[in-house]
Amino acid sequence: MGRKWVYEVVKYLPVEELDEEIKKLEKDTRVFQRLYFIRRLCRGMSVEEVAGLVGVTKATGYAWLKRWNSNGYEGLIPDFGGGRPSKLTEEQKEELREMLKEKDSWTTKEVQELIEAELEFGVIYSSWQVRRILKSFGMRYARPYQKDYRKPDNAEDTLKTLDDAEIEDDVNRIYR
Template sequence: MNYYIIYLIMTKPEQIPIQKHITYDELLYLIRHEKYARVLTRLYFIKYRYEGNSVIISSERVGISSPVGHRWQKRWNESGYEGLIPRYTGGRPPKLTQQQKDQLKQILKSRNGWTTNQVRELIINEFGVEYCLMQIRRILKEFGMKYAKPYPHDYRKPDDADEILKKHS
């Protein structure tokens, strides 16, 4: 620990006290039975705060910055254990709606032999949305479609070529 942190600890009293929503034994029980690593780290932070360590020391012990420690403590003080559970917002909304994806899937099933470039052009023409080829592959995988190396099809081949072949052989 460097001298600057010691100086801060000695000169600055703890500004926001930790609220003890549960007993220390209940906190230890939660730590022993926690499944998720992120929540477990946050519980250890709270444990160190319960033991009387400052936010800076507790943050250092679990390997986070002190602003993150202050945020975790604020969430603990406001909501208890539920405040420590990560809040995922789901990320960026998709460019295609579920209805458009269903429509795309029907169009793709109507014909075999699509290339990713053809699917990309289809999405641009039908829906006015542009995706990179990697995202096209993800969409196809989401649909349960497999993509393979395309081979050329002879446009002159009749639809009943297999039956004609059986008759002549």
């Protein structure tokens, strides 16, 4: 059995102030969880024990401790990278948005082709990414229903007259 290592915890805040910060930040669960972790360390528990209680790996626990010891409270606030920058500039996105407003309904494929060919942005997007762009514009996409190119313009009227004729035939058969 290995020996437990005891790491020193720099006490930037008294435990009582940690408790107050925890109460204030219960909505921000990530910071809350990390402050809870540090509070347990301040009370003498090991990193391994507290990591098990909080539900994170030992490595994450040690990373939190290191961030706390180097930066205090600020070190526990998550700092997200933000992801890859967009292939389209803001001006190109605005141009695309204006083009999309010209027509009522677009399929994802049509928007994809618009970006690739007509607008000549030199960018290729997957249909999944096109849907994300549409969502960022506040637009919704839907799967188009199939239209039969053979359907006559007066199909509804024809159907209604056929239905009326069938009802008449049924009534005549019943009362004969």
